[in-house]
């Protein structure tokens with residue numbers, strides 16, 4: 156008997172990689188989508204085309220993380236073996252502008268799903284995965300960060316995710332639900348949203364190379380992140396839900412790189428050797444050969460409170476799940492840059 160999965164956030168980066176992976180493994184997949192004035196299914200359109208011919212069992216259901224009744228209805232229709240809760244207002248900077256909405260979607264949303272599972276009597280049948288995040292560590296007190304590192308959220312996004320993290324654990328302890336947190340460090344791909352820093356930089360490097368724009372404006376160049384590949388991380392999600400018992404796992408590469416290094420790497424792929432001149436908001440990345448300013452600072456991209464350094468320790472996932480990331484930092488940046496270059500050419 157094939158398993159049934161429900162993916163919230165199926166139109167996002169991770170939702171798309173996960174849907175592909177589960178369908179390839181023979182799952183029946185339901186994806187929740189929210190109403191938009193223009194189609195928001197670009198990432199999954201090829202899956203939808205295959206579903207239309209009956210090639211794959213993939214069905215979309217309308218719903219929103221802020222709407223308990225709709226979530227209840229979706230769970231009643233899908234009766235899933237596994238729920239992957241990936242839907243979120245996922246942009247940290249934006250969460251400072253929309254704190255209440257972010258708390259509603261990212262904090263209360265998972266609670267609504269967990270409680271619908273419980274009240275529908277699906278507690279024994281349905282396993283629940285929560286997209287928790289390395290942003291929980293925030294102002295880190297130790298490096299690398301693991302499952303035992305204390306949390307210190309630094310944004311409305313992280314505070315909302317902290318509420319969801321503990322809600323998952325509470326439903327596990329109170330009702331015996333199979334509910335697990337994946338504490339995932341940043342993961343990227345050519346499907347990454349264009350306003351996250353990796354995609355913003357690889358896209359800008361491609362645009363500058365093609366003469367479509369002259370320069371790009373960014374925020375804090377000296378933040379460090381542990382960047383992995385989304386394909387590796389969705390496989391980790393599946394392993395977490397198929398483990399012997401519900402538990403919480405860090406997924407990370409164990410390497411950290413700065414935004415500055417990311418920028419230099421992407422621009423090198425585009426044929427530019429960046430040199431940095433100036434300090435603070437006046438700092439500029441200049442092409443060593445042509446002398447043109449290609450990167451500048453725009454303070455509007457700074458965050459009121461920043462997460463300076465993230466670097467994860469995924470020993471527990473490696474030992475208990477056999478999970479190992481396959482992509483290197485350099486390969487990820489190259490894959491993203493080449494995809495942007497091809498799409499823009």
Ligand code: NAP
Pocket residue numbers: 163164165166167168169170188189191195218219220221240241242243244245246260286287288289338339340341342343348
């Ligand atoms: P993403 O590309 O921004 O996708 C977010 C998804 O959530 C989209 O499908 C979006 O729908 C949907 N969504 C947003 N608000 C919703 C609402 N009110 N109701 C229903 N759906 C809603 O994010 P991602 O990078 O794939 O990340 C997936 C999850 O992992 C998120 O929960 C994120 O917070 C978490 N996470 C991500 C990372 C990372 O590095 N990528 C790391 C740790 C944790 P639309 O397409 O209509 O906007």
Ligand code: F7E
Pocket residue numbers: 245246247248287288289290339340341342350351352353355372373374375376378379380414456457458461462
């Ligand atoms: O920022 C700095 C910024 O927006 C990374 C989400 O998937 O991962 C993601 O959150 C760093 C930060 O990702 C710009 O200040 C500099 O230090 O790509 P980002 P994020 O905030 O780490 C975590 C794990 C999640 O859970 C989230 O959902 O880059 N930075 N200049 C900039 N960031 C952006 N976006 N734009 C800039 O111009």
